[in-house]
Amino acid sequence: NAGVTQTPKFQVLKTGQSMTLQCAQDMNHNSMYWYRQDPGMGLRLIYYSASEGTTDKGEVPNGYNVSRLNKREFSLRLESAAPSQTSVYFCASSEAGLFYEQYFGPGTRLTVT
Amino acid sequence: GNSVTQMEGPVTLSEEAFLTINCTYTATGYPSLFWYVQYPGEGLQLLLKATKADDKGSNKGFEATYRKETTSFHLEKGSVQVSDSAVYFCALRGDSNYQLIWGAGTKLIIKP
Numbered sequence: 278n279a280g281v282t283q284t285p286k287f288q289v290l291k292t293g294q295s296m297t298l299q300c301a302q303d304m305n306h307n308s309m310y311w312y313r314q315d316p317g318m319g320l321r322l323i324y325y326s327a328s329e330g331t332t333d334k335g336e337v338p339n340g341y342n343v344s345r346l347n348k349r350e351f352s353l354r355l356e357s358a359a360p361s362q363t364s365v366y367f368c369a370s371s372e373a374g375l376f377y378e379q380y381f382g383p384g385t386r387l388t389v390t
Numbered sequence: 391g392n393s394v395t396q397m398e399g400p401v402t403l404s405e406e407a408f409l410t411i412n413c414t415y416t417a418t419g420y421p422s423l424f425w426y427v428q429y430p431g432e433g434l435q436l437l438l439k440a441t442k443a444d445d446k447g448s449n450k451g452f453e454a455t456y457r458k459e460t461t462s463f464h465l466e467k468g469s470v471q472v473s474d475s476a477v478y479f480c481a482l483r484g485d486s487n488y489q490l491i492w493g494a495g496t497k498l499i500i501k502p
Binding site: 281317318319320321322325335336367369374375376377378379380381382383384 | 422424431432433434435436439479483488489490492493494495
């Protein structure tokens with residue numbers, strides 16, 4: 278069991294470039310999440326997907342889009358990257374209820390210059 | 391709205407010392423409470439949880455008791471090890487709005 282995997286691990290973008298962060302889980306979980314982590318601010322929810330075919334905005338959705346491709350995969354897209362999006366991005370999944378007992382991936386460290 | 395407040399770090403202790411990391415919350419109803427741990431360079435892992443008042447969550451020698459009267463969920467360990475060095479996050483899941491509310495995290499440094 279790989280758990281939750283994320284690619285890439287590191288990425289540097291120039292302002293205005295676009296990219297997609299990939300996330301996959303092999304635990305057959307219904308719910309998946311994208312967070313960003315900034316120093317001293319804990320985690321902030323960007324988007325989540327309660328089940329395959331649904332997505333909802335979290336606390337900080339502006340500048341991002343998501344796709345729940347199937348039950349396993351949940352991608353996060355930055356259409357036009359900005360320096361304020363420099364952060365560490367974590368994908369997570371859960372089975373036993375929405376936002377309950379989440380399993381996290383190793384993270385993607387993104388720098389926008 | 392709901393909120394979580396954790397003690398600021400870093401917290402620096404010697405090996406075998408007693409650990410307390412404070413976490414207090416504000417919430418209506420009956421939230422569930424969690425402690426997550428993040429080791430250097432890794433994602434977060436669930437450490438322990440409690441879903442109702444007076445529940446005690448425990449794992450890997452860590453404990454936390456859900457105290458509704460003091461709205462607290464303090465993390466404790468009797469004897470810390472160098473391998474416990476990590477960032478610890480307290481989180482709350484409301485009983486109506488399920489989105490997790492996260493504390494800012496407390497960095498723990500254990501010196502041999």
